[in-house]
Amino acid sequence: MSAGTPSLPEHGPKPWVVNRARAGIALVLLYAAASGVAWIRLAASAPARAASDEISSYERRFITLRAALPARGVVGYVGDPDPEGGTPDQREANSLLHFKRYLLAQYALAPLVLIESTEPDVVVGNFDPGSRPSLPSGFHIERDFGNGLVLLRRAP
Numbered sequence: 001m002s003a004g005t006p007s008l009p010e011h012g013p014k015p016w017v018v019n020r021a022r023a024g025i026a027l028v029l030l031y032a033a034a035s036g037v038a039w040i041r042l043a044a045s046a047p048a049r050a051a052s053d054e055i056s057s058y059e060r061r062f063i064t065l066r067a068a069l070p071a072r073g074v075v076g077y078v079g080d081p082d083p084e085g086g087t088p089d090q091r092e093a094n095s096l097l098h099f100k101r102y103l104l105a106q107y108a109l110a111p112l113v114l115i116e117s118t119e120p121d122v123v124v125g126n127f128d129p130g131s132r133p134s135l136p137s138g139f140h141i142e143r144d145f146g147n148g149l150v151l152l153r154r155a156p
Helices: 014-054 056-069 088-109
Strands: 074-079 114-116 120-127 140-148 149-154
Touching: 014 088, 014 114, 056 140, 056 149, 074 088, 088 120
Parallel strands: 074 114, 074 120
Antiparallel strands: 120 149, 140 149
16 A cells, blocks of 8 residues: 555454444343243243132132032022121122132132022032021921032922
């Protein structure tokens, strides 16, 4: 090159640009690897968590009752009566608990339909363990499944 000819710029990225790009890619890969490990741990612990949730608990609790009921149709349902008295908040909490137990029982026994009524001849009683409220008039306990779960049948 002659002294009067301008020099051409260097071709390719500067070394500091390349190093920053490599560092960025390394951080992204490291983050992906750490996230993958976290997902694997989460997936491995899922069966333990699922076994302890309320839905699974109700399904296990109702499994023997389900075998004693028809596969399809409509069955009555009774639960613990809402206690009288208490504050409005306590009464509301008890009503919500009763409704939640009814929905969990309905889910555990599906496709059988539970109606909160004693009109059907067969009624599922879902009570707090250790407590036994009075039975609906005209019904007897056909089978006690323990843990507050009973199968009631209209007396002939």
